[in-house]
Amino acid sequence: MKTQYYGASSLDGFIADERHSLDWLDRLDASDMTSYGEFIRDVGAIAMGSSTYEFILRHLASVEDPAQARWPYEQPSWVFTSRTLPGVPGADIRFVSGDVAPVHAEMVAAAGEKNVWIAGGGELAGQFYDAGLLDELIIQIASVTLGAGAPLLPRRIDDPSLRLRSVQMCGEGFAELRYEVRYAWPDPS
Amino acid sequence: MKTQYYGASSLDGFIADERHSLDWLDRLDASDMTSYGEFIRDVGAIAMGSSTYEFILRHLASVEDPAQARWPYEQPSWVFTSRTLPGVPGADIRFVSGDVAPVHAEMVAAAGEKNVWIAGGGELAGQFYDAGLLDELIIQIASVTLGAGAPLLPRRIDDPSLRLRSVQMCGEGFAELRYEVRYAWPDPS
Numbered sequence: 001m002k003t004q005y006y007g008a009s010s011l012d013g014f015i016a017d018e019r020h021s022l023d024w025l026d027r028l029d030a031s032d033m034t035s036y037g038e039f040i041r042d043v044g045a046i047a048m049g050s051s052t053y054e055f056i057l058r059h060l061a062s063v064e065d066p067a068q069a070r071w072p073y074e075q076p077s078w079v080f081t082s083r084t085l086p087g088v089p090g091a092d093i094r095f096v097s098g099d100v101a102p103v104h105a106e107m108v109a110a111a112g113e114k115n116v117w118i119a120g121g122g123e124l125a126g127q128f129y130d131a132g133l134l135d136e137l138i139i140q141i142a143s144v145t146l147g148a149g150a151p152l153l154p155r156r157i158d159d160p161s162l163r164l165r166s167v168q169m170c171g172e173g174f175a176e177l178r179y180e181v182r183y184a185w186p187d188p189s
Numbered sequence: 190m191k192t193q194y195y196g197a198s199s200l201d202g203f204i205a206d207e208r209h210s211l212d213w214l215d216r217l218d219a220s221d222m223t224s225y226g227e228f229i230r231d232v233g234a235i236a237m238g239s240s241t242y243e244f245i246l247r248h249l250a251s252v253e254d255p256a257q258a259r260w261p262y263e264q265p266s267w268v269f270t271s272r273t274l275p276g277v278p279g280a281d282i283r284f285v286s287g288d289v290a291p292v293h294a295e296m297v298a299a300a301g302e303k304n305v306w307i308a309g310g311g312e313l314a315g316q317f318y319d320a321g322l323l324d325e326l327i328i329q330i331a332s333v334t335l336g337a338g339a340p341l342l343p344r345r346i347d348d349p350s351l352r353l354r355s356v357q358m359c360g361e362g363f364a365e366l367r368y369e370v371r372y373a374w375p376d377p378s
Contacts, residue, residue, distance in 0.1 A: 009201075010202075010347075011202065011326075011328065011341070011342075011351070011366070011368075012198075012202035012340060012341050012342055012343075013199075013200065013201035013202030013203070013334075013341075014202070017345075024347040024348075024350075027347065027348065027350065028350060137200075139200065141330070141366065142350070143350045143351040143352060143353045143368060144345075144346060144347035144350045144351060145202075145341070145342050145344055145345060145346045145347070145351075146345055146347065147340075147342075147343050147344050147345045148345075151201060151336075152200070152201050152202075152334070153200070153201055153334050153336075154201075154336050155334055155336050156206075156333075156334065156335055156336045156337075157333060157334045158199075158213040158216065158333035158334070158335065159213075159216065161213075161216065161217060161331070161332045161333045161362065162200070162332040162333060162334075163332060163361045164332045164358060164360070164361045164362065164363070164364055165361075166358065167356045167357070167358040167364045168356070169353060169355065169356040171353070172352045172353045172354075173350065173353065174353070175353055175356045175364070175366050177200070177330065177364050179200075179332060
């Protein structure tokens with residue numbers, strides 16, 4: 001069981017532009033982005049912040065084909081929010097707030113042998129990092145710069161640094177980088 | 190002849206931390222960073238901003254071994270600055286200001302068949318991009334996040350996007366990504 005932050009970023013470290021848009025991502029050719037199918041099969045629980053959740057809701061509302069307008073995940077999803085947000089009929093969505101550690105314990109129990117996916121945003125991933133709960137980063141570096149926007153991971157992680165585990169070219173549009181997260185304290189494992 | 194922006198960035202898109210320091214870079218194992226020797230052989234002219242230049246000066250001043258305290262480049266270097274800065278004895282350093290285009294023409298003439306290297310910072314590389322003069326990005330993504338600092342390339346480049354040409358894993362500390370820059374206007378070449 002691993003806790004993984006998996007998602008796309010611009011080359012300059014933004015996961016959404018200043019208007020919270022992912023238009024720039026839609027314009028790239030993602031047909032060579034082959035890791036998602038394998039990745040999602042091993043996910044047993046999903047965590048996301050309210051901006052990420054609302055982005056998905058807006059996307060679902062904009063899709064014309066009803067078959068495409070369904071909640072995309074079979075796994076239970078925990079949405080971190082201090083606000084009251086609408087649910088999605090037929091989807092297992094649990095609204096939570098406060099510290100990530102107790103919620104993570106709940107997610108791990110639900111995931112069983114499978115992994116916990118931090119779907120975004122960067123601040124939520126940062127809170128899992130702060131709590132010593134983040135094991136891996138799997139980042140698809142998109143072939144764009146945005147200049148401003150929502151940061152990939154608003155933390156300083158350089159001592160110890162991350163450990164690069166693999167790089168994969170996915171066409172002209174993406175490079176996928178996988179990192180193991182290390183912490184300063186001795187790892188008992 | 191190509192104009193190339195070559196340099197290291199954190200995973201979250203910063204080339205120096207908030208204190209203009211590269212300490213985080215020195216801590217990484219760069220022994221697998223094999224591209225520099227081949228890259229610098231083909232460089233005929235170097236452009237840098239005043240912060241990059243002053244960083245090199247501070248570095249030279251801090252080195253104890255006089256043999257290591259020499260200006261590191263044989264190629265002529267153009268330093269873009271609006272201030273009066275000290276030169277380095279025995280080094281071919283030319284202080285310039287204003288538009289990058291006429292300076293670039295001068296650099297190309299000096300470089301002959303060789304390439305023009307934009308050594309940093311991000312704003313200077315952005316000015317070469319704005320002028321349609323930047324051909325390639327060669328970025329070593331360091332296995333760290335900084336959370337804040339000097340941006341890699343403070344521009345929005347997504348339409349057209351960059352074109353990823355290659356990815357290379359350089360040990361656990363770096364992934365080198367090479368991009369071709371495209372412009373919206375028709376390329377006559």
